[in-house]
Amino acid sequence: MAKLETKSVLDIAKEAKVASRSLVSLTTKVKNEALLEMAAALNDNKTAILTANEDDMSTAREQGINESLLDRLELSADRIDAMSAALRELVMLSDPVGEVVAGWKLPNGLLIKKTRVPLGVVGVIYEARPNVTVDAAGLALKSGNAVILRGGSLAFKSDLALTEIISAAAVRAGIPAGAIQSLPSADRESVHELMKMRGYLDLLVPRGGPGLIKMVTENASVPVLWAGAGNCHIYLHADADYDMAERITINAKVQRPSVCNAAETLLIHKDIAEKFLPRIVDSLEQAGVTVFGCPITKRLCSEVETATETDWRTEYLDLKMAVRVVDSLDKAIEHINTYGTLHSEAIITNDYAVAKKFTEAIDAAAVYVNASTRFTDGGQFGMGAEIGISTQKLHARGPMGLTALTSTKYIIEGDGQIRD
Amino acid sequence: MAKLETKSVLDIAKEAKVASRSLVSLTTKVKNEALLEMAAALNDNKTAILTANEDDMSTAREQGINESLLDRLELSADRIDAMSAALRELVMLSDPVGEVVAGWKLPNGLLIKKTRVPLGVVGVIYEARPNVTVDAAGLALKSGNAVILRGGSLAFKSDLALTEIISAAAVRAGIPAGAIQSLPSADRESVHELMKMRGYLDLLVPRGGPGLIKMVTENASVPVLWAGAGNCHIYLHADADYDMAERITINAKVQRPSVCNAAETLLIHKDIAEKFLPRIVDSLEQAGVTVFGCPITKRLCSEVETATETDWRTEYLDLKMAVRVVDSLDKAIEHINTYGTLHSEAIITNDYAVAKKFTEAIDAAAVYVNASTRFTDGGQFGMGAEIGISTQKLHARGPMGLTALTSTKYIIEGDGQIRD
Numbered sequence: 031m032a033k034l035e036t037k038s039v040l041d042i043a044k045e046a047k048v049a050s051r052s053l054v055s056l057t058t059k060v061k062n063e064a065l066l067e068m069a070a071a072l073n074d075n076k077t078a079i080l081t082a083n084e085d086d087m088s089t090a091r092e093q094g095i096n097e098s099l100l101d102r103l104e105l106s107a108d109r110i111d112a113m114s115a116a117l118r119e120l121v122m123l124s125d126p127v128g129e130v131v132a133g134w135k136l137p138n139g140l141l142i143k144k145t146r147v148p149l150g151v152v153g154v155i156y157e158a159r160p161n162v163t164v165d166a167a168g169l170a171l172k173s174g175n176a177v178i179l180r181g182g183s184l185a186f187k188s189d190l191a192l193t194e195i196i197s198a199a200a201v202r203a204g205i206p207a208g209a210i211q212s213l214p215s216a217d218r219e220s221v222h223e224l225m226k227m228r229g230y231l232d233l234l235v236p237r238g239g240p241g242l243i244k245m246v247t248e249n250a251s252v253p254v255l256w257a258g259a260g261n262c263h264i265y266l267h268a269d270a271d272y273d274m275a276e277r278i279t280i281n282a283k284v285q286r287p288s289v290c291n292a293a294e295t296l297l298i299h300k301d302i303a304e305k306f307l308p309r310i311v312d313s314l315e316q317a318g319v320t321v322f323g324c325p326i327t328k329r330l331c332s333e334v335e336t337a338t339e340t341d342w343r344t345e346y347l348d349l350k351m352a353v354r355v356v357d358s359l360d361k362a363i364e365h366i367n368t369y370g371t372l373h374s375e376a377i378i379t380n381d382y383a384v385a386k387k388f389t390e391a392i393d394a395a396a397v398y399v400n401a402s403t404r405f406t407d408g409g410q411f412g413m414g415a416e417i418g419i420s421t422q423k424l425h426a427r428g429p430m431g432l433t434a435l436t437s438t439k440y441i442i443e444g445d446g447q448i449r450d
Numbered sequence: 451m452a453k454l455e456t457k458s459v460l461d462i463a464k465e466a467k468v469a470s471r472s473l474v475s476l477t478t479k480v481k482n483e484a485l486l487e488m489a490a491a492l493n494d495n496k497t498a499i500l501t502a503n504e505d506d507m508s509t510a511r512e513q514g515i516n517e518s519l520l521d522r523l524e525l526s527a528d529r530i531d532a533m534s535a536a537l538r539e540l541v542m543l544s545d546p547v548g549e550v551v552a553g554w555k556l557p558n559g560l561l562i563k564k565t566r567v568p569l570g571v572v573g574v575i576y577e578a579r580p581n582v583t584v585d586a587a588g589l590a591l592k593s594g595n596a597v598i599l600r601g602g603s604l605a606f607k608s609d610l611a612l613t614e615i616i617s618a619a620a621v622r623a624g625i626p627a628g629a630i631q632s633l634p635s636a637d638r639e640s641v642h643e644l645m646k647m648r649g650y651l652d653l654l655v656p657r658g659g660p661g662l663i664k665m666v667t668e669n670a671s672v673p674v675l676w677a678g679a680g681n682c683h684i685y686l687h688a689d690a691d692y693d694m695a696e697r698i699t700i701n702a703k704v705q706r707p708s709v710c711n712a713a714e715t716l717l718i719h720k721d722i723a724e725k726f727l728p729r730i731v732d733s734l735e736q737a738g739v740t741v742f743g744c745p746i747t748k749r750l751c752s753e754v755e756t757a758t759e760t761d762w763r764t765e766y767l768d769l770k771m772a773v774r775v776v777d778s779l780d781k782a783i784e785h786i787n788t789y790g791t792l793h794s795e796a797i798i799t800n801d802y803a804v805a806k807k808f809t810e811a812i813d814a815a816a817v818y819v820n821a822s823t824r825f826t827d828g829g830q831f832g833m834g835a836e837i838g839i840s841t842q843k844l845h846a847r848g849p850m851g852l853t854a855l856t857s858t859k860y861i862i863e864g865d866g867q868i869r870d
Contacts, residue, residue: 051787055810136832140821149843150813228667232843247648248671253844274866281868367471389861390475393570401560401864410869411860412556423569423652423857424673425845437843440831441809444821446694448701449830 039223042211043230046151046176049208053174054148056205058125061172064203068171069117071199072164072192076110082191083160090158090184102159103185113164113192116415120168123414126433127174141443146436148174150232153224155246157238158182163192166235167210169417171200173435176209178231180224183216190214225250233435237418255425255434257418260290260373261345262403265362265388266306267379268299274400275378276310281402282376284317288347290419291374291406295342295352297362300326303355307331311353319349326355342369359384363391370394372421374403395421395428459643462631463650466571466596469628473594474568476625478545481592484623488591489537491619492584492612496530502611503580510578510604522579523605533584533612536835540588543834546853547594561863566856568594570652573644575666577658578602583612586655587630589837591620593855596629598651600644603636610634645670653855657838675845675854677838680710680793681765682823685782685808686726687799688719694820695798696730701822702796704737708767710839711794711826715762715772717782720746723775727751731773739769746775762789779804783811790814792841794823815841815848 072079083105090103129146136142152175154166163179170177181189193212201207213220225234228251235255236246243256264282266275282293298306303326311321311331321327322337334353341352342365356362366375376398377388385399396406406429408416413431420426426434492499503525510523549566556562572595574586583599590597601609613632621627633640645654648671655675656666663676684702686695702713718726723746731741731751741747742757754773761772762785776782786795796818797808805819816826826849828836833851840846846854 051811051813054813134832136825136830140825142831251668253674253842255844271866277866277868285869391471393471393474394859396860396862398862399864401862401867402869404869405556405560405862405867406860410556411562412554422673424675427857428860437847439814440816440826440848442816442818442821442825443805444819446691446697447821447825448697449705449822449824 037214039213039220039227040230042178042213043151043224043227045208046178046211047230049206050148050150050176052206053176053209056174058127060204061125061174062121064171064200064205065117065121065168067199067203068164068168068196069114071195072110072114072117075195076107079110079188079191079195080105080107082187085187086158086185093184095184099158099184102157103188105160105188109161113161116161116165117168120172120415123172123432125172126436131438138447139445140447143441143443144438145441146433147439149435149437151176151178151230152435153178153180153227153231153234153252155180155221155224155234155236155238155242156182158184160185160188160192162237163189163212164196165415166417167193167196169415169432169435171205171209173432175435177211178224179210179212180221181212186216222249225252228252232437235417255420255430256422257290257430258373258421259345259371260292260419260421261295261343261369261371262291262293262374263295263297263366263370263376264293264403265297265356265366265375265377266299266302267359267362267377267381267384268301269381269384270299270302270306270378271380272306272309275306276313278376278378278400278402279310280313280317282404283314283319283351284349285402285404287349289404290345291403292347293351293376293403294344294346295354295369297354297356297365299359299362300355300357303327304330307353307355314351317349319351322350322352324354327353345371359387363388367391367393372423373419374398374406376401376403395419457634459633459640459647460650462598462633463571463644463647465628466598466631467650469626470568470570470596472626473596473629476594478547480624481545481594482541484591484620484625485537485541485588487619487623488584488588488616489534491615492530492534492537495615496527499530499608499611499615500525500527502607505607506578506605515604519578519604522577523608525580525608529581533581536581536585537588540592540835543592543852545592546856551858558867559865560867563861563863564858565861566853567859569855569857571596571598571650572855573598573600573647573651573654573672575600575641575644575654575656575658575662576602578604580605580608580612582657583609583632584616585835586837587613587616589835589852589855591625591629593852595855597631598644599630599632600641601632606636642669645672648672652857655837675840675850676842677710677850678793678841679765679791680712680839680841681715681763681789681791682711682713682794683715683717683786683790683796684713684823685717685776685786685795685797686719686722687779687782687797687801687804688721689801689804690719690722690726690798691800692726692729695726696733698796698798698820698822699730700733700737702824703734703739703771704769705822705824707769709824710765711823712767713771713796713823714764714766715774715789717774717776717785719779719782720775720777723747724750727773727775734771737769739771742770742772744774747773765791779807783808787811787813792843793839794818794826796821796823815839
């Protein structure tokens with residue numbers, strides 16, 4: 031560790047760039063062997079990992095960190111096994127590098143091949159969740175990228191221990207040194223340096239809350255891909271089937287309220303408000319949900335809390351739901367496009383034209399007809415492991431699989447062609 | 451014009467966002483009719499355009515602007531015809547919006563369709579070249595985006611006249627007002643405001659020199675796609691055919707030296723330096739090229755200038771070329787990956803393994819074997835009009851056609867699915 035601590039962010043970025051030059055042409059076989067070696071090394075070094083984690087945990091406890099953050103920080107033998115298993119699962123995914131995405135021949139005989147290549151060097155900034163260290167390193171390696179990791183400062187010792195163990199294992203399997211590194215300092219300054227490493231960093235992925243994403247997008251001079259918040263809606267159109275409406279609303283809100291694809295606001299057409307709202311609000315409340323309603327909702331269900339403008343904007347990530355009665359499909363679309371975060375939005379309807387208009391007009395990564403928003407997920411979509419769910423429109427939108435960590439390159443084969 | 455000048459950048463961005471909501475679902479037919487109406491309006495309003503341009507030209511002359519910039523700024527009846535023609539050519543290109551990029555069915559019956567959609571609102575910042583105003587507006591409209599234009603301040607009146615004419619024509623053809631706007635102020639502050647319009651601007655495209663791109667990437671909080679500089683190389687391997695090597699080198703340097711895909715440095719393997727270099731340097735000089743050589747080049751061709759570190763980094767955009775003798779393929783690759791700008795790179799060789807290694811190891815948007823770098827171009831690649839040539843790795847790399855102005859969206863059709 032002493033050696034690492036003397037390195038500057040620039041040195042680390044340079045080493046990563048050098049490593050990325052060799053990673054480009056590594057075979058899938060070598061990368062998969064390295065993933066297995068890394069998985070084995072985690073198992074072989076449980077004691078060292080748990081010791082480092084205990085240090086982090088006791089510092090965090092001294093700082094009075096709350097239980098849910100402590101839970102995300104804490105490692106156990108089982109959790110280390112789960113990290114190993116995640117690496118072994120990556121072996122099963124197909125390698126995106128080398129895919130010929132398109133190819134054609136020009137009239138002058140030039141053969142153009144658009145081929146998939148690694149991005150180069152990827153930086154990942156995340157919270158104090160040591161499992162992300164291993165996940166991100168594995169995803170970067172499988173897609174042929176060098177990675178620079180920076181977890182939350184509370185997990186500093188755990189992350190450093192994990193990085194040293196998996197990096198050494200990767201090197202033993204033929205991966206260049208410098209392919210997997212973490213920033214050797216827990217201070218904020220090094221994060222700021224990292225996001226300015228233009229020419230070295232090909233991508234920076236901030237994984238975390240709105241504060242982190244805001245800081246990165248406002249300060250980074252390297253390209254950024256963010257996994258943003260999900261202020262997701264369920265809209266019950268005038269013709270919605272009650273049973274389906276209730277089932278999907280409850281599932282989208284209650285099944286796992288702490289995740290980004292959980293629903294936060296229920297919109298309901300005025301024509302069915304009187305009939306549906308009291309029942310659905312009752313079901314929500316029975317499921318433990320606190321409801322915040324618009325004036326009409328409050329009139330129909332007197333016991334609900336009052337929703338304010340803030341509620342329309344809030345990603346509760348909790349057993350809370352805002353409810354608003356809308357006059358029309360257009361008003362529902364307007365509400366969602368105003369307050370939504372371009373994540374996942376659902377309509378419940380059996381009207382063909384209404385469904386078509388909703389899916390066209392809603393500006394979001396995933397738009398559902400008659401299904402729960404909870405399906406927006408790389409695993410659910412059948413992509414295997416995901417880097418996150420992109421709510422930006424450039425490069426990758428929605429669940430991001432391994433290809434989100436790649437670019438393309440044109441290879442042009444000629445026999446002496448010049449331009450007229 | 452008076453009305454426009456009272457609008458804030460935020461007002462413009464908001465109007466563009468509103469317009470973008472309707473643009474999403476416009477048919478190709480309506481967009482094409484608008485392009486034709488815009489083309490006709492340019493022809494019908496030549497006098498007004500030329501008057502505004504004369505104002506700009508006389509101000510520019512008073513400021514002592516050099517001839518080449520004046521030439522780019524100046525409009526004529528012929529140049530207005532060319533802008534019209536460019537709009538009509540866009541009609542012939544296929545509309546990227548609505549393409550189903552991929553689709554599959556999940557085990558639970560959910561049908562997922564990944565469909566191509568407009569980005570939303572695109573900002574374009576460019577130099578004092580009024581033709582870019584029309585090109586960018588046409589490309590944005592054809593791909594279903596609202597656009598906010600900001601040309602160089604020298605062209606302020608020309609750009610405003612053009613924007614008013616084509617915007618009014620588009621509205622007559624059924625395009626929402628606000629779809630085509632330009633910033634109503636020539637000051638730098640409005641550009642800075644534009645690049646902070648997060649939540650309104652889905653993409654900002656800086657078209658211009660390294661200064662503009664640096665300013666935008668360092669200050670923008672919206673996603674940026676840049677068309678960067680091209681410090682392109684030709685590498686002659688030890689087995690290169692002399693005639694092909696000379697033909698391609700001369701073409702890449704001389705055919706149009708002012709563009710980004712022109713070659714700037716010639717690398718040559720040491721084994722053929724003595725035989726090739728005097729002849730090829732002589733040919734370059736006969737074509738009017740000033741050569742800057744490494745020490746070995748200087749020994750072999752005494753008349754050349756001395757190349758310094760700066761020469762390896764310079765995009766001359768002029769009849770100048772740096773020449774360096776390298777010891778090996780690896781040294782050539784190292785030089786290019788160190789000094790190149792990820793644009794276009796070429797090798798001349800007949801060795802299969804050497805060509806394979808070069809194309810794999812070189813980190814650039816376009817890598818050529820036995821062809822001139824001058825082919826990196828949307829038109830040459832058969833894409834039709836291009837927005838520019840991306841030297842970044844995210845979203846779009848190399849020549850950018852209409853699809854670079856699009857994103858995708860997942861549309862998921864269910865019949866009541868919830869997540870377990």
